[in-house]
Each structure stands twice: as structure tokens, then as C-alpha cells.
Amino acid sequence: MDNRGTLHLSGLFPEELANWLEQQGQPKFRGKQIFQWIHGQTVQDFGEMTNLPKALQTQLKDEFGKPLPLNLAITRVSQDGTEKYLFALADGATIETVLIPEGDRRTLCVSSQVGCAMNCSFCATGKSGYLRNLSAGEIVAQVLWVENRLRNEGLTLTNVVYMGMGEPLANYEAVLKSIRLLNDPNGLNLGARRITISTCGLVPQIRSLAQERIQVGLAISLHAVTDQIRSEVMPVNKRYPIAELLAAGDYYASQTGRRVSYEYALIAGFNDDFHHAHLLTELLQDRLCHVNLIPVNPVGDEERPSPEGIRKFSQILERGDIQVSVRKERGTDIEAACGQLRQSILGE
Ligand code: SF4
Numbered sequence: 001m002d003n004r005g006t007l008h009l010s011g012l013f014p015e016e017l018a019n020w021l022e023q024q025g026q027p028k029f030r031g032k033q034i035f036q037w038i039h040g041q042t043v044q045d046f047g048e049m050t051n052l053p054k055a056l057q058t059q060l061k062d063e064f065g066k067p068l069p070l071n072l073a074i075t076r077v078s079q080d081g082t083e084k085y086l087f088a089l090a091d092g093a094t095i096e097t098v099l100i101p102e103g104d105r106r107t108l109c110v111s112s113q114v115g116c117a118m119n120c121s122f123c124a125t126g127k128s129g130y131l132r133n134l135s136a137g138e139i140v141a142q143v144l145w146v147e148n149r150l151r152n153e154g155l156t157l158t159n160v161v162y163m164g165m166g167e168p169l170a171n172y173e174a175v176l177k178s179i180r181l182l183n184d185p186n187g188l189n190l191g192a193r194r195i196t197i198s199t200c201g202l203v204p205q206i207r208s209l210a211q212e213r214i215q216v217g218l219a220i221s222l223h224a225v226t227d228q229i230r231s232e233v234m235p236v237n238k239r240y241p242i243a244e245l246l247a248a249g250d251y252y253a254s255q256t257g258r259r260v261s262y263e264y265a266l267i268a269g270f271n272d273d274f275h276h277a278h279l280l281t282e283l284l285q286d287r288l289c290h291v292n293l294i295p296v297n298p299v300g301d302e303e304r305p306s307p308e309g310i311r312k313f314s315q316i317l318e319r320g321d322i323q324v325s326v327r328k329e330r331g332t333d334i335e336a337a338c339g340q341l342r343q344s345i346l347g348e
Pocket of ligand 1: 116117118119120123124125126127164165166167199200
């Protein structure tokens with residue numbers, strides 16, 4: 001039987017692997033062994049699983065080809081060290097993953113869907129439409145593949161952010177499972193506090209996530225200070241307006257004790273004047289939060305404000321006692337905006 005594309009071993013916990021092995025007439029204890037090889041040792045070949053019998057290695061190879069359900073199609077390396085990977089999945093769909101090294105940190109930005117249905121106007125992924133959700137195994141495989149690459153250089157990943165292609169909370173179950181797989185002490189053992197989920201603002205899912213008893217960071221894409229402006233660039237705002245979104249953010253902070261990060265893409269002439277900065281300060285006053293200002297990566301007609309304009313916007317927030325940072329430009333020479341590499345390759 002060929003299980004490529006339907007069952008992803010990298011998306012199964014040891015007990016699930018054990019149950020699958022039992023159905024194949026194999027001993028259950030091999031489930032934990034295979035889990036440790038895939039998630040702990042990040043092996044890329046069943047032949048490296050040296051404590052498995054050769055016959056089982058061969059069976060796994062015949063059915064799955066390789067432990068991870070993706071193949072590297074293209075790598076682009078930026079002058080600033082950012083690396084962008086285009087992976088092909090078993091059904092031919094492609095996704096992007098970005099490695100961002102900075103000092104001692106190596107952060108991986110993973111995709112959670114092929115395309116995205118949320119249609120934010122400033123986003124290359126949104127423009128290419130939605131194809132399908134990724135499985136937990138396909139999400140985790142992006143992390144394991146890059147971790148393996150880094151280990152060959154004596155390095156390791158320190159952080160994972162769900163900020164690549166797709167809206168993670170629209171693929172809730174798979175994303176949650178992938179986080180638990182990354183947390184597993186028999187595997188990568190990556191602490192939830194090193195993981196951040198970014199959402200365009202799906203209020204019910206933010207509230208559900210707050211109750212999951214995991215300590216992942218939450219980044220909410222705000223990008224505008226009034227419902228009228230926000231609805232223009234983010235259709236999701238018509239379903240979940242700003243007041244509801246901020247209330248959900250507060251609930252998340254109260255349940256997890258974690259400061260919510262509000263992402264604000266600065267678009268020249270649209271949301272970047274001083275009036276907007278003052279309104280943003282008022283909106284976020286007394287909330288457990290932080291603002292991340294992102295000079296927009298142009299994918300349409302949008303332009304980023306001048307460095308001086310960005311600095312002044314940031315100062316107004318600081319003076320209003322709002323914690324703020326400005327995201328550094330990374331990988332612009334390799335089409336850094338989410339979805340841009342895929343778009344340029346597919347000619348969408
Ligand atoms: S910004 Fe995020 S949620 Fe919006 S279209 Fe792009 S990938 Fe989807």
C-alpha cells in the first residue's frame with residue numbers, strides 16, 4: 001500500500017504510531033522508537049532508524065518514501081542570512097517556510113494552509129486564494145526538516161512562529177496538534193513559550209485557544225484603528241470587529257498571563273498618520289499587550305512610510321505608555337513577504 005499523501009507519520013504521537021503498527025502486525029513498542037527517530041533525531045531516511053528491523057525499514061520506505069511528507073523544491077538565501085524554502089507536498093501543492101537567524105535566535109516561520117481564504121488586501125498569499133489545510137504532520141515536517149539542516153551545522157531552532165502562509169486558527173485542530181507534537185519531550189521538546197501563533201482575528205478560536213492550557217504566544221494582526229479602515233484591508237473585520245477582537249485578546253492575556261502582540265502594518269497614506277497613532281494608543285491603553293509595527297512589504301499599490309514617519313508613529317505610542325517595537329526588514333531581496341516566493345514561482 002502507498003500511504004504517501006494520506007497518512008503522515010510525522011503527524012502521529014507515539015500511541016497513534018503504536019496503534020498503526022499493531023494494525024500492520026508489528027509490535028506496538030516500535031511506535032515510540034519511530035517517534036523518537038522522526039521528532040527527536042530528525043532523521044530524513046528510514047534506513048537511519050537503526051534499531052528497527054530491516055524488513056520494517058523497507059516496509060516504511062515502500063509505503064511512505066521518507067519520514068517527512070515534503071520535498072524541498074527551491075531555497076533562496078538573503079544577504080541578511082534569512083533563508084526561504086519552497087516545499088512541494090505529496091499532492092503537488094507548494095508551501096513556504098522561512099528561517100530567520102538573529103543573534104542567538106533562529107526562528108522558523110511555518111505555513112499552516114496552502115493559500116489562505118482570508119483575503120487581506122496587502123498579502124500575497126491572500127491574493128492567490130485558498131487550496132487546503134495542512135495536516136499536523138505537514139506543519140511539523142517543516143520544523144523537523146529545518147531542524148535537521150541546522151543540526152548538521154551544530155545549530156538548533158529556538159523559536160517557531162505560525163506566520164507563514166494561511167490563517168492558523170482556521171486550521172485549528174491540526175495547528176494545535178502540531179504544537180503538542182513539537183512540545184513532546186520524546187521529540188523536539190520545544191517549549192510552548194517559544195511558539196507564537198499569528199491570527200487575523202478569528203475571535204471564537206482565540207477564545208478556545210485561551211482555554212487549551214498551553215502557553216503559546218498570540219500575535220493579532222490589527223493593522224487599523226477603526227472598523228471602517230480595518231474592513232477595507234481585512235474582510236474578517238466585518239465578522240469580528242475591533243471591539244470584539246480586543247476583548248478576545250484581553251481574555252487570552254487573562255487566561256494565559258501572556259502579553260498579546262498586536263501587529264500593525266504601516267501603509268503610507270492609509271493608517272500611518274499621527275491621528276492613527278493616537279487612536280491606537282487609546283485603543284490599547286491598560287491592556288496587557290505590545291505593538292509590533294511592520295513597515296509593509298509592498299505586494300500591490302501599498303507603500304511603506306518614510307523611516308522618519310515610522311519613528312514618529314512609534315514615539316507617540318511610547319509616550320502613551322504602550323510597549324512598541326519596529327520589525328526589522330528581513331529578506332527583502334528574496335521576496336520576503338509571505339506568499340511572494342510561491343507566487344513568483346507559480347506565476348500567479
Ligand atoms: S495576512 Fe494572513 S490571514 Fe491575511 S490573507 Fe495573508 S495569510 Fe491569510
